[in-house]
Structures are given as C-alpha cells and as structure tokens.
Amino acid sequence: MGFTLAVGTFLQHLINGLTLGAIYGLIAIGYTMVYGIIRMINFAHGEIYMIGAFIAVTTFTLLLGAGVTSVPLALVIVLAISCTFTAAYGWTIERVAYRPLRTAPKLAPFISAIGMSILLQNFVMLTQGARSKSLPPVMTGGVTLWHDGDFSLGLTNIQMFIILLTVALMAGFTLVINRTALGRAQRACEQDRTMAALLGINVDRTISLTFVLGAGLAAVAGVMVTLYYGVIDFYIGFLAGMKAFTAAVLGGIGSLPGAMLGGLLIGLIEAFFSGYVSSAYKDVAAFSILILVLVVRPSGLLGRPDIEKV
Amino acid sequence: MRVPFFARAAVLALPLLSISLPAFADIKIGVGVPLSGRLAAVGTQLRRGADQAVADINAKGGVLGQKLVVDAVDDGGEPTQSVAAANRLVTDRVAMVMGHMTTGTTMPAAQVYADEGVIVITPSSTSPELTAQGWDTLFRTCGRDDQQGQVIGAYLADHYKGGKIAIVDDQTTYGKGLADAVRATLKARGVPVALNGTLTAGEKDFSSMVTRLKSADVDAVFYGGLYPEAGLLVRQSRTAGLKAAFLAGDTLASDEFWTTAGAMGEGVMMAYNADVRQSPAAKEALDSFRKNGGEPNIFSLYSYAAVQVWAQAAAKAGSTDPKKVAAVLHSGQEFMTAVGPVSYDAKGDRKQNDYVIYAWHNGAYAPLAK
Numbered sequence: 001m002g003f004t005l006a007v008g009t010f011l012q013h014l015i016n017g018l019t020l021g022a023i024y025g026l027i028a029i030g031y032t033m034v035y036g037i038i039r040m041i042n043f044a045h046g047e048i049y050m051i052g053a054f055i056a057v058t059t060f061t062l063l064l065g066a067g068v069t070s071v072p073l074a075l076v077i078v079l080a081i082s083c084t085f086t087a088a089y090g091w092t093i094e095r096v097a098y099r100p101l102r103t104a105p106k107l108a109p110f111i112s113a114i115g116m117s118i119l120l121q122n123f124v125m126l127t128q129g130a131r132s133k134s135l136p137p138v139m140t141g142g143v144t145l146w147h148d149g150d151f152s153l154g155l156t157n158i159q160m161f162i163i164l165l166t167v168a169l170m171a172g173f174t175l176v177i178n179r180t181a182l183g184r185a186q187r188a189c190e191q192d193r194t195m196a197a198l199l200g201i202n203v204d205r206t207i208s209l210t211f212v213l214g215a216g217l218a219a220v221a222g223v224m225v226t227l228y229y230g231v232i233d234f235y236i237g238f239l240a241g242m243k244a245f246t247a248a249v250l251g252g253i254g255s256l257p258g259a260m261l262g263g264l265l266i267g268l269i270e271a272f273f274s275g276y277v278s279s280a281y282k283d284v285a286a287f288s289i290l291i292l293v294l295v296v297r298p299s300g301l302l303g304r305p306d307i308e309k310v
Numbered sequence: 311m312r313v314p315f316f317a318r319a320a321v322l323a324l325p326l327l328s329i330s331l332p333a334f335a336d337i338k339i340g341v342g343v344p345l346s347g348r349l350a351a352v353g354t355q356l357r358r359g360a361d362q363a364v365a366d367i368n369a370k371g372g373v374l375g376q377k378l379v380v381d382a383v384d385d386g387g388e389p390t391q392s393v394a395a396a397n398r399l400v401t402d403r404v405a406m407v408m409g410h411m412t413t414g415t416t417m418p419a420a421q422v423y424a425d426e427g428v429i430v431i432t433p434s435s436t437s438p439e440l441t442a443q444g445w446d447t448l449f450r451t452c453g454r455d456d457q458q459g460q461v462i463g464a465y466l467a468d469h470y471k472g473g474k475i476a477i478v479d480d481q482t483t484y485g486k487g488l489a490d491a492v493r494a495t496l497k498a499r500g501v502p503v504a505l506n507g508t509l510t511a512g513e514k515d516f517s518s519m520v521t522r523l524k525s526a527d528v529d530a531v532f533y534g535g536l537y538p539e540a541g542l543l544v545r546q547s548r549t550a551g552l553k554a555a556f557l558a559g560d561t562l563a564s565d566e567f568w569t570t571a572g573a574m575g576e577g578v579m580m581a582y583n584a585d586v587r588q589s590p591a592a593k594e595a596l597d598s599f600r601k602n603g604g605e606p607n608i609f610s611l612y613s614y615a616a617v618q619v620w621a622q623a624a625a626k627a628g629s630t631d632p633k634k635v636a637a638v639l640h641s642g643q644e645f646m647t648a649v650g651p652v653s654y655d656a657k658g659d660r661k662q663n664d665y666v667i668y669a670w671h672n673g674a675y676a677p678l679a680k
Binding site: 005008009012013016019020131132134136137140142144151152154156158225229230231235236239270271274275278279280 | 481507508509510512513514515517518519521522524525527538541542545546549550551566569570572573574
C-alpha cells in the first residue's frame with residue numbers, strides 16, 4: 001500500500017502542476033509574442049488576464065441569473081464575451097500607451113507599461129471594489145483514475161477542461177504562426193520591421209493583432225482561473241503576470257514553444273515543491289531554478305541567442 | 311478689521327470651557343474608539359454601548375453618589391492617533407477608559423494608561439499578547455484568540471480522538487496563534503496530530519495541500535487562517551473528494567465564506583462568540599437599547615459591559631482610585647454584565663470562555679447542538 005500510495009500522490013501532484021502550468025503557459029504566450037515583435041515587456045499583460053477573469057465572473061453571474069443552466073453553452077458564451085472585451089483592452093493599450101512610444105528610448109515604453117498596469121489595477125479596484133469576488137462552483141465532478149483505500153487519484157472536469165483547451169489553443173497557435181499570412185507577417189516584423197514595411201506588410205496592424213491575440217489567450221486563462229478557483233480579486237494579475245513572465249524568460253523569451261514549456265515547468269515546480277517540501281518556499285524554488293537556467297543558458301531553454309542588430 | 315486679541319482668545323476658549331465645565335463634580339468615563347476612518351462603523355457602536363451604560367447607571371443613582379459623564383475621543387483606528395487620544399483622556403482625568411477597539415490601537419494606548427495608572431477595559435481587542443505585557447490596569451470584556459483554540463482543540467479531542475487530525479495554518483499572527491492553541495490543547499489531551507501544514511495567505515492554489523491531506527487520509531482538518539483561504543481550501547478539498555470535517559476560527563462568521571465555498575461549505579465548523587443577546591443577563595441592557603435607538607450591535611453589548619464592570623468594581627471598592635478598583639477587579643469575584651458573568655484572572659483576562667462551536671448549514675451558521 002505504501003508504495004502505490006506514494007505513486008498515486010506523485011501523479012496527483014503531477015496533474016495539479018500540469019493544470020497550473022497550462023494557465024501560466026497561456027499567459028506567458030502573450031509576453032513572449034509581444035517581446036518577439038517589438039522587443040518590449042508588456043507589464044500590463046497580467047492585468048489583462050485579471051480583467052478577463054472579472055468579465056468571466058460578471059458574465060457567469062448574469063447567465064446564472066438569466067437561468068442558463070447548460071454549462072457548455074454558458075462556457076462558450078463566457079469565453080466569447082471575455083475574449084472580445086479583453087482583446088479590445090489589449091488593442092487599446094497598445095494604441096494608447098505603446099504605439100506613440102515605439103521610436104522612443106527603450107525605457108519609455110517600459111515605464112508606460114508599468115503605469116498601464118497600475119492604472120488598470122486601480123481602475124478595477126475602484127469600479128469593482130477591493131474585496132474578492134466569487135462564483136459558485138459551475139463545473140463540478142470529475143473522474144477517479146485510481147484509488148487505494150480512501151485515497152483516490154482524481155482528475156476533475158475543470159482540470160481536464162483546462163489541460164485540453166490549452167493543448168488545443170497551443171496547437172492552433174503554432175499553426176497560425178507557421179502557416180498563415182498573419183503568422184508570416186508576424187515573423188517578418190520580428191526579424192526586421194523596416195524591411196517588412198518596405199515589402200508591403202502593414203506593420204501597425206500586425207502589431208495590433210499580436211496584442212489582440214495575446215489578450216485573447218490571457219482572457220481564456222482568466223476564465224479558467226475563475227472556473228478552477230472560483231475566487232478572484234483585483235490583485236491576481238500581478239502575481240500571475242510575474243509567474244508567466246518568468247515562464248516566458250525560462251523557456252526563452254520570444255519563443256512560442258518556450259513559453260509553453262516554461263509555463264509547464266513553473267507549474268510543476270510549484271506543485272511538487274509545495275507538495276513535498278514546503279509551500280512557503282515554492283516561489284523561492286521556482287525563481288532559483290530560473291536563475292540557474294539563465295546562468296547556463298542566458299537566452300532561456302528554447303530561446304535563440306540574440307543576434308546583434310547593427 | 312482687527313479683532314482685539316482678548317476677544318479672539320475668548321472666542322477660542324469658549325468651546326474648551328463648554329467641554330470641561332460640567333465635569334468638575336462628575337466622574338468621567340473615557341471612551342477611546344475610532345469615530346472616523348474605516349473602522350468608524352464599529353467604533354460608533356462601541357461608543358453607543360458606553361453612552362447607554364452611563365445613562366442606565368445614572369438613572370439608578372450613578373456610582374458612589376456621583377453622576378457619570380462620557381468623555382469620548384476619536385482614535386481613528388490608528389495606533390499613532392490612539393496614543394494621542396490616550397494622552398488626551400489622561401489629561402482630562404478620566405476615571406476609566408472604555409477602549410480601544412483593535413489590538414493595534416489598544417497596545418500603544420494601554421502603555422500610556424499603565425504609566426498614568428488609569429484603568430482601561432477593551433471591549434474587542436482579542437490578541438493574547440495584550441494581557442501578556444503585565445499591565446495591571448488593563449482588562450477586557452471580550453475573549454482571547456487562544457480561547458477559540460482551546461474550544462476547537464477540545465471539540466477535536468472529543469470527537470476525533472481515534473482519528474487522524476490535520477492542522478493547517480496561514481502563517482499569520484492570527485492563524486498561527488489559533489493553530490498553536492489547538493495543538494497545545496490536543497497535546498494536553500494526549501491526542502496526536504497526524505499532519506501539520508502551512509499555506510500562504512493570498513494564494514489561490516491549494517491543490518498540493520489538498521493532495522497531502524488526501525494522502526494522509528485525515529478525518530478532520532483545523533484551518534488557522536482567514537475566510538478567503540478557508541473558503542478556497544474547503545472548496546478545493548471537496549472538489550478533490552476529501553470527506554474530512556473542517557473547523558476554523560471566528561473569521562468564518564462571514565457570508566463571504568459561503569459565497570466562496572458554496573454548497574461545499576455545508577457542515578464546516580467554527581468557533582464563535584456565544585450569542586450573548588440570547589442570554590438572560592443581556593435582557594435589561596437590550597431593553598434600554600431598544601428604547602433608545604433600536605436593536606444594538608453585539609459590539610455595543612461588550613462596551614456596555616466594560617462600563618458596568620468598572621462601575622460595580624468602583625462601588626465595591628468604595629472609591630474611584632484606580633489602584634483600589636483594579637484590586638477588586640483582580641480579586642476574581644464575579645460581576646453581572648450585559649454579556650453574562652465576568653470575572654478576571656491576574657492578567658486581566660476573563661475567566662469565562664465565551665466561544666462555542668458553530669456549523670454552517672445552507673448559507674447560515676448556528677451553534678452546534680450540545
């Protein structure tokens with residue numbers, strides 16, 4: 001019994017870590033795409049995710065009030081509404097706070113991003129209140145994969161939903177970047193914006209779309225978190241943003257598969273460290289590993305060494 | 311136009327005169343509570359209790375033949391301001407102080423009162439640290455955080471003696487203090503703790519803790535921490551299929567716990583003040599409150615009791631001299647108050663333990679049937 005119980009516990013930590021990692025990965029993609037295309041860290045991205053979560057709670061509450069009882073229907077509506085609104089936020093932020101500073105010294109958009117992050121956080125705090133908002137459990141149930149005595153290895157429906165949707169979105173995104181005109185334009189802008197513009201690519205539009213897509217993914221993560229934990233507050237964007245940014249750097253910032261890998265790694269490290277060592281030190285563990293990786297591979301796990309641009 | 315200096319001085323001095331004049335023959339009861347700021351709502355209720363107690367005592371002839379008057383100052387709920395408020399009350403030569411509201415404000419103010427030898431009775435500061443300072447002028451009418459721990463520990467020992475008990479805390483003063491008190495009570499009863507864990511306040515993901523609880527196959531979990539994390543922990547545990555009983559401290563007496571945990575919060579237990587409004591001792595006070603502005607908040611009863619305790623002790627001491635009154639208070643004799651019988655140990659803590667176990671059911675909580 002002892003051995004099987006240990007294996008079961010290990011697998012349960014694995015499932016928990018994968019779920020958490022999937023959420024981090026989705027947010028990390030937003031950081032990495034924006035960095036890839038305009039070489040700036042969009043620090044307001046965590047707040048975009050937070051706004052996505054708030055819109056999800058509001059929409060769910062409205063739908064429940066309107067008597068919508070079908071969970072899949074409610075989910076589709078919530079995802080659609082949350083992504084649309086959040087994408088609008090992403091587009092506006094780029095238009096208002098970053099585009100006017102695109103040719104300014106590097107520090108300017110950086111400060112602008114931090115300012116945007118504080119602005120959005122306070123905006124939500126003032127309009128929605130500083131207390132946490134909660135949602136009654138919407139998606140319940142799950143499957144028991146295996147059990148031993150009273151211990152059962154479980155995969156809840158929400159965890160399944162989060163992992164599957166993340167895999168689908170990541171596969172879709174890889175296709176978009178590698179196979180579509182938008183993806184080609186993005187990669188072109190990433191390599192040389194001036195040249196891409198000379199060749200007839202609408203650079204402004206491509207950058208805007210990058211922000212819109214990143215924001216959409218963050219909104220999906222926001223919806224997932226709302227479903228998974230059921231409680232959100234105006235401050236969740238900060239920590240999640242930091243973790244996702246770390247994930248993006250760990251995987252190699254600018255690299256899409258890197259962001260996914262980094263997210264999963266951070267999620268797994270947190271789950272296993274807090275499961276077997278101490279939850280109080282899990283952030284220390286995650287960041288120590290980040291430092292170790294950067295010492296050995298400064299460009300991250302899957303990042304290409306930056307070619308000096310002349 | 312130039313106003314002569316003496317005229318201006320006279321105008322400025324007028325409000326001062328109107329405050330201090332009627333006080334010469336009367337006994338001043340100091341009230342130091344937040345009357346402004348974010349805690350003002352409760353502070354106002356505390357003041358209402360003191361006002362009502364003074365009115366009721368005066369109606370029965372006052373203390374030692376003298377009338378009582380309230381001297382209320384605003385401490386804003388801030389530690390720095392509470393020191394200023396305490397100095398002001400001391401200069402006003404109050405006979406006792408009802409206050410302050412939070413441990414953070416009572417702590418620095420009590421030092422001032424101790425230096426000046428003024429009796430202070432707090433209606434709502436529950437930290438054990440307060441009475442551990444050794445001030446013999448400090449008393450309280452409320453309970454102490456660790457008394458909750460004793461009640462919970464005793465409940466766990468009674469009901470889960472043969473089972474596996476887990477104790478999880480959030481590493482805050484409140485949460486860890488509670489958890490330590492529960493551990494100490496269990497140890498004294500010889501009941502082992504199967505799992506000790508911590509989590510971090512402000513986090514949302516407790517799946518690792520839940521997995522540990524499941525692997526250890528625990529029968530009961532005590533959580534020392536605040537309601538947001540308690541709600542999440544219960545919710546994530548139930549979702550993962552953990553069937554253990556859950557207990558927590560009085561922080562769970564908040565509707566937000568139920569919003570977070572939803573129907574999964576069914577049966578979750580907590581320690582909370584016995585509702586003193588039901589007790590026969592509260593009846594007389596409640597009647598006078600209802601005649602003067604309606605149903606009181608539970609806090610008003612505790613501040614009402616603070617004034618009552620002092621008045622009864624002063625009457626027994628035959629003097630308002632703080633040393634003599636404190637000696638009567640420390641003597642361990644029982645005073646009948648709006649919150650039931652009150653008697654003190656050497657530290658100024660109540661001997662009675664007011665806490666009982668409540669359980670959540672269908673979105674509301676009620677005391678567990680004995």
